Every structure is written in C-alpha cells, then in structure tokens.
Amino acid sequence: MKRHPRGDNVRRALAQEAARIMAEHGIRDFLIAKRKAAERLGVEDGPALLPKNSEIEAALAEYQRLFGGESHLSALQAQRHAALAAMRYLEEFEPRLVGA
Structure with missing residues (x-):
C-alpha cells in the first residue's frame, strides 16, 4: 500500500x-x-x-x-539499581521483571 x-x-x-x-x-x-x-x-x-x-x-x-542527556542516563541507572535491590529483597516471592 x-x-x-x-x-x-x-x-x-x-x-x-x-x-x-x-x-x-x-x-x-x-x-x-x-x-x-x-x-x-x-x-x-x-x-x-x-x-x-x-x-x-x-x-x-x-x-x-x-x-535528558547524561542526567537521564544517570537517573535510569539509579532506577535499575533500585529495581534490582527490590527484587533481591523480595526474592522469596520470585519476582519477575517486566517492562523496559
């Protein structure tokens, strides 16, 4: 088309x-x-x-x-670290990562 x-x-x-x-x-x-x-x-x-x-x-x-430049990349990295820490804390519940 x-x-x-x-x-x-x-x-x-x-x-x-x-x-x-x-x-x-x-x-x-x-x-x-x-x-x-x-x-x-x-x-x-x-x-x-x-x-x-x-x-x-x-x-x-x-x-x-x-x-956003470097500040956006830094914020994104911090969010990813926080998500990883939360997943480790909740490990006994077998969390799954979804999204970007």
Missing part, C-alpha cells in the same frame, strides 16, 4: 509531540498521549494518522537523548 508523504509527516509530528507530552508530563498511556498530541496539533483523531506505539517509543528515546 502506497503512503502519502504528508500523512507520514503528520504521523511523525504526532509521534514527536506525544513523546514530548509523555516525557514532560509523566503520561504513560500511549493513547492519551496520542490524543493530546492530535488535539495540540489540530489533527483529527483518526486511527489512520495516529502513530504506532513503537513510533512514539522511538521518538521518546530520541527526545530523552536530546534533552
């Missing part, structure tokens, strides 16, 4: 705005972020134009790389 370049540009802009919303406002729900981005950019909330979650994840990683 052939895609229209303007549609791709709109999807990319929506993905970038949704990523910014998620990063700055702590929103974790992709659909909410997509709808807020569409509203802010004046795009009708049509499923054909909304970006995939994977597109938003990629845009979010890029946003964090550009604007």
